[in-house]
Amino acid sequence: MSDPVLRLTGISKTYNKGRENEVTVLREAELSLQAGEIVALVAPSGAGKSTLLHMAGLLDTPDAGRVEIGGVDMTGLGDRRRTVARRREVGFVYQFHHLLPEFSALENVVLPQLANGVARRAAEARAQELLDQVGVGERAGHRPSAMSGGEQQRVAFCRALANGPRILLADEPTGNLDPATSDRVFERLVTLVRETGLSALIATHNLELAARMDRVLRLDNGTVVAG
Numbered sequence: 440m441s442d443p444v445l446r447l448t449g450i451s452k453t454y455n456k457g458r459e460n461e462v463t464v465l466r467e468a469e470l471s472l473q474a475g476e477i478v479a480l481v482a483p484s485g486a487g488k489s490t491l492l493h494m495a496g497l498l499d500t501p502d503a504g505r506v507e508i509g510g511v512d513m514t515g516l517g518d519r520r521r522t523v524a525r526r527r528e529v530g531f532v533y534q535f536h537h538l539l540p541e542f543s544a545l546e547n548v549v550l551p552q553l554a555n556g557v558a559r560r561a562a563e564a565r566a567q568e569l570l571d572q573v574g575v576g577e578r579a580g581h582r583p584s585a586m587s588g589g590e591q592q593r594v595a596f597c598r599a600l601a602n603g604p605r606i607l608l609a610d611e612p613t614g615n616l617d618p619a620t621s622d623r624v625f626e627r628l629v630t631l632v633r634e635t636g637l638s639a640l641i642a643t644h645n646l647e648l649a650a651r652m653d654r655v656l657r658l659d660n661g662t663v664v665a666g
């Protein structure tokens with residue numbers, strides 16, 4: 440098997456260390472994501488899914504352990520280099536779309552590319568292509584408030600993929616949608632991930648959605664186990 444796209448080794452995290460409200464969330468957690476794989480991360484609320492995704496996505500640093508993306512150790516990077524690596528390698532999708540309300544759908548997908556040094560015309564062309572791919576191309580000029588919840592979330596997927604990351608990390612990406620919409624939007628996400636050939640780690644409470652992914656992992660008392 441080739442090198443994993445994402446490898447977490449011995450990841451531990453304790454919040455509020457040494458204080459009364461100290462809580463150990465991750466205990467030497469291990470996780471590998473192969474190229475092209477879509478993996479579900481299932482756990483009850485508070486078990487540490489978001490914490491694990493933040494470590495994997497270089498938004499937070501573990502107390503101990505190693506985060507490798509594309510075979511490169513990201514653990515010791517300083518803030519600036521970590522931010523650059525995150526922008527390049529990782530796309531995030533959250534339960535709520537977090538689109539910028541004063542910008543159109545297209546602009547929301549263009550802006551992260553500009554921040555990454557892409558020229559405006561190329562960024563616009565890529566944004567339109569992504570929006571077309573998930574079926575919201577005709578809504579490109581609309582602001583998020585003029586779109587349905589499912590459409591907003593599809594735009595958020597495009598924004599996450601705008602800079603061509605290696606990994607998509609999603610935290611309850613359809614958790615805010617009604618079941619029928621959630622199902623359709625989830626299918627769009629899976630298709631987009633497959634077509635783009637990237638790898639995805641998707642945290643969800645929804646066992647039906649989890650069963651449709653390549654593999655299911657569970658967080659159990661701070662460690663990752665097969666689901």
Ligand SMILES: Nc1ncnc2c1ncn2[C@@H]1O[C@H](COP(=O)(O)OP(=O)(O)OP(=O)(O)O)[C@@H](O)[C@H]1O
Pocket residue numbers: 454455462464482483484485486487488489490491
């Ligand atoms: N910044 C923080 N400071 C202190 N405690 C935190 C912090 N972030 C998370 N926690 C605690 O760590 C535990 C795990 O939180 P986390 O958000 O990772 O869980 P989760 O599995 O994603 O939950 P949910 O499904 O409800 O989003 C919880 O007990 C939470 O209260």
